[in-house]
Amino acid sequence: MEKLVLTVLGHERPGLIAALSEAVADHGGNWMESQLNVLAGSVAGIVVVEVPRLQGADFREALVELRERVGLTVTTELAPEVGEDEGEVRSVHVVGQDRPGIMSEISSALASWGVTITNLVTFSEETPMADGTVFTAALLITIPPEVDENDVQAVIEGLSGDLMVEFDELDDLADLDDEDGPEDLSSLMREMLNGLGFHDGVDNEFGGGEEDEWDGEDAGAVEGSAAAVEGRASEGEGGGDPARP
Template sequence: MRHVVISFLGKDRTGIVDNLASIIKAHNGNWQTSSMRHLSGHFAGILEVLVGQDQVEQLVAQLQSIDGLNVQCEVSEPTKHTDKTIRLDLTANDRQGIVGEISAVIHKEGGNLVKLVSSQGSAAHSGQTIFKATANIAIEGDDHIDALVSSLENIADDLIVDIIL
């Protein structure tokens, strides 16, 4: 069995997920993990499929031939993280470059950003734009975790970091 990591982007229309799922099923693939979203009139996503070695080429070819959808596929072996994985919930006043600031600190402190989900919203009382993110990070140990959280909190006075072990 092989893992196929699939990313796609196209103008939003009905039936995209059904189309993907039908092709995967036709090649005896098993839909493992996914994240999909409507963004500015487009539909984008990433998913992982487990499929038999004898079906990989045909699956990839058929997915990449979907009209109006830009599909990228990478065939790989699954990997296991040996580091501890933590979740950070981050909240701050929104500003340009905030994701770059956060990712630079994570990298500097030896963390590997495994997953990032971010959004913007309005602060309840002021209406100011707020940045919110949930980050899953693989990191070596408790000493590194403490240093990471401390470094993140030092980015700005308004950055709140909640850690979930």
């Protein structure tokens, strides 16, 4: 068997995933794991499949035909050998005033400490309390054993005085092992976002139930964060800037 990583992109419409899964099944393949989402009217994601080596060429041709048939673009590559992850897994919540480049700054700060981002969901919401748009990110990260998470938190907070950063250990992560699929991580991400008040569309994006409507409690949670962001910005508080390793 040949293990392949498929990257998928297409305009949202009924039957896209059915067409892809049929192509896998028609060539004796096994759909192993996947993460797919809809953003801005487009379906995008990654699918890992196993296909018999003798079927590999025909399978790739079938994927090319999907673009003409249903408008789905699929690229393939051999799945790399993945070693065992080392380090501590943490969930991170970041809330701050939205601005161009904020995600680049956060990801660069994490990379400077050798931190790996394994899951990421971001939202931008206009809130009256913050007199503008509030940016919220929920991340799962892996911190190298030699790095102190307090230093990582401080360098993110040091990017801007209005950023609020919260690290959580998440006891549930200790129960995950190499055999657990992305559904477990997606469930954890959904719980993280629900805790921030982002119920609207979160379950739908992560394979849960139908899209929910916001209620007063949800709005209060976000506006509470927005008020704190505004306070941090006006006070000019910022985190430390510890020396990078």
